[in-house]
Amino acid sequence: MEQPEVQVLADKLDQLLERYGKLELENQALKTRQEDWIRERAQLVHKNDLAKTKLEAMIGRLRALEQH
Structure with missing residues (x-):
């Protein structure tokens, strides 16, 4: 393998590692x-x-008042 090919592969490897x-x-x-978001959803629930x-x-209390 020629030196430039090795350098091209090394450069590609560096790019892949960076990515x-x-x-x-x-x-x-x-x-x-x-x-x-999971924590926030749990709090909202x-x-x-x-x-x-x-x-x-409140609805139960209102119904109780209504019946008296």
Whole structure:
């Protein structure tokens, strides 16, 4: 193999390694964002459940008042 061919392969390998590093960082950032969204969704579901429980309690009290 001639020297220029070796250099071309070395350059391509360097480019691939650089691209791999960037993709690895991007993948980690996406995983972090996904984890944040999962936590946020869990919090919103919890808040929604609390609001639903409070609303059902209010409706129950209103019905009780209505019957008296």
